[in-house]
Amino acid sequence: MSTIENLRIAIVHEWFANYAGSERVVEQILNLFPKADLFAVVDFLEDSKRDFIQNKKVTTTFIQNLPFAKTKFRQYLPLMPLAIEQLDLSAYDLVISSSHAVAKGVLTGPHQLHISYVHSPIRYAWDFQHQYLKESNLERGIKSWIARWILHQMRIWDTRTANGVDLFIANSEFIARRIQKAYRRSAKVIYPPVDLQSYALWEQKQEFYLTASRLVPYKRIDLIVEAFSQMRDRQLIVIGDGEQMAKIRAKASVNIQFLGHREPEELCSYMQNAKAFVFAAEEDFGITPVEAQACGTPVIAYGRGGVRESVRGLDSDRPTGIFFAEQTAASIRAAVIEFEKNGDRILPKDCRDNALRFSTERFQREFREFVDRVWGDR
Template identity: 40%
Template sequence: MNLAIIHEWLNIYGGSERLLAEILGLYPQAQVHALIHNKENLVGTPLDGRNVKTSFMQKIPRVEHLYRGLLPLMPFAIERMDVRKYDVVLSISHAVAHGIKTNSNQIHISYVCTPMRYAWHLQDDYLHLHHLDKPLIGAAARLTLGLLRRWDRESASRANHLLAISNWTAQKIQQAWERESQVIYPPVDVERFSPAKVRDDFYLHVSRLVPYKMTAEIIRAFNELKLPLIVVGDGPEMPHLQKMAKGNIKLLGYQSDEVVTDLMNRAKAFVYMAVEDFGIAMVEAQAAGCPVIAYNKGGAAEIVQDGETGLLFQEQSSRSLSEAVLQSSKLNSKAAHESAARFSSARFREEFLAYMKKVIEN
C-alpha cells in the first residue's frame, strides 16, 4: 500500500504528533506531508529525522512563529499539495488537512481531532490572541472566518471516510459538516506510569497556557482554597497567571515528559476545566493513579467515571471547581489507574489496523 499521511504543522510534539508517530509505527514506509515542519523542535522525539514534504508555507520567513495567524492561507496551501501518486491518503485534521484534494482512484480517510475550532466555537479566542478584535479589523477578520467555515464544511465532503477521536468530536462533525464518523480513541502511553503507593499533598494541572484552557479560573479557585497547586505548561497567558497566583501555587512552565510523569505519579488529583475534544492529559493522569477533577463536557465526560475515577463538575467556574475539590478526598487511585487501560496504545493499534483493513478491502 502506497500511503501518504497529511498533517498540518509539525513544529511541536503534542497530541496529534503522538498520534502520527503511533500510526507511523504501523506504517513506517508512509510519506508524511505537512504545511510546515520545524525539525529542531522534534529532535529526540519519535518524529526526529523523518522525511517530511512541506507546502509553500515552509518558505515564509519566521513561519514557525506566525503560522496560527496565517490560518486564512492554509486552505489554499493544503489544496496545492500534490498527493496524486498515492493509493491511500490519511489526513490527521484539526484545521485544514481534511481538505487535501484526491481523485476517484484514491481512498481518503480523515482522522479528525476537531472541525476547524478557530473558525467555529473558538472564533473570539482566535481574534483576541492575534489582536484582531478591534472594531474595523475585527469586522474584516470575522468575515474571513465566515469564509473559512464555508470552506471547512464544503471540503469535508472530500474524504471518503471519517474517523473521530471521541464521541464529542463525532457530534461536532455531525453539527458542522453533517456527516457520520466512526470513533477510535487516540493512543495514550499508559504503560509509562507507576502510581505512588502514597500520594503527595498537591493538586496538578498540565496544559498550554491559552485562554480557552481556563487555567485562570483554576488559579482563582486555588487562591481561595489555599491548597497547594502545581501548574505545568507555557503560553501567552503565563505573565497574567504569574501575577494572579498566590504563594500556594507554583507555575513551573514547560517541563519534560519525565518530570510530568513523576508529578502525575505523585499528585493527589489532577484538575482540568477546558472543554477538550479528547483530553490525553486526563487519561495520563488516571494511568498514574491520579484521580481527575474536570468540567463535565467534551472528552472529560468520556474519560472520567464520575465518583469512581474522578469527579465531574457542572459549571465552568472557579466556584464549581472548588466545590468538587472539597468533595474529592475519597476518590480511588486504583480505579483511576485501571480505567486508563481503555485508551492504551495496544488497544489503538488493534482497532486502527482492523479499521484500515476493512476500508481498504471494501
C-alpha cells in the same frame, strides 16, 4: 485487489512544530505504515526531535518559505486552504489525514481512498468563534470584521472539503458530534493513543493538587489558580509555560507554586504523587487526564468535552474523578470540596484500570482493523 502492505500511502498532518497530542496519533499511524510518505503545511521540527516521524523528510507547502513562518506560521491560516490544495497526492492509493484545521482539505481522486482522523473541525471557525474573537480582542472594529469574514470563508471551505473525505474517524464521541454538526457526516470513534507505559501506578499520594498545561487562554488555568487563591489551606502546583504566564501568576497566592516547563519524567513524578489532577478546559479528548489516571491519580474536571468519556464520575460504580458544571472559580472550589468529601471512593487501581482503555496497542489494533476493513470493502 492490492493488499495494505503494497499500497502507496500518504499521511497528511497540519504542521510539524512540536510533539503534542495530534503528533502522537501521527507517530502511531506511521508505526503501522512505516513506508508511508509524510506531507504537511510546514515542518519546523528540530533535527533532534524527529524520531517520532522516523526522521522522514516531510513534503511541505509554499508557506514553509514565507517570511517569519518558523515562528508565525499560524498567522498564515487564511492561506492554508490554498496551500494544502497544492500538495500533489495523485500517486497514492491511500491518503490518511490527521486534521484539526486544514489537513483534510487535500485533493484526492475517485481511485483514491481518503480517511481523515479528525482531532476537531476548526475550533475557532465553528463553535469557538466568539470565544476566539474575545480572547484575541477582535470583538469590535475593522479588524474584527476582517477576522469574521476570514472565519466565514474558512467555514465554507471546511464544509466543502468534507466532501472529499471518504471516511471520517473522530478522536471522541464529542468530536463525532461536532463532525455531524459541521459536515453532516458520521464518524467512527477511535480514541487517541496514550503512552501508558511511561505512567506507572503510584498509590501513595501527597497533599498537593496538580494542573499541567500550556498556559494559553482556552486551557483556563487562570480559573484554577483563582480558585486555589481562595483556598489558601490547599496547595496547588502548576506545571507548564506559555503566553499567559505573567497574567496567571498575578492572580496567584502563596499556596500556589509555578514550576514552568518540566520534562515528561518529572511531570510523571508529580502526577503520581498528586492528591488530584485539576483540568478546566473543554477539550476534544484530553490526554493529560488519562495520564493522571494511569498514575492512579483522580481527576477533577470541567464536565464538557472528551473528558466525559475518559473519566468516570461519582455516579459510576468505580469512579475515577469528579466533574464541575461551569468554567468558574466557584465551581472549581465546590468540586474540590466535593472531592475531599468523597475521595475515599476513588481508588488508585480503578483510575489505572480505566486509563488502560486508551493504550497505544488498542489504538493500533482498532486503527489497523478499520483501514483493513474499509479498503477490503472497496
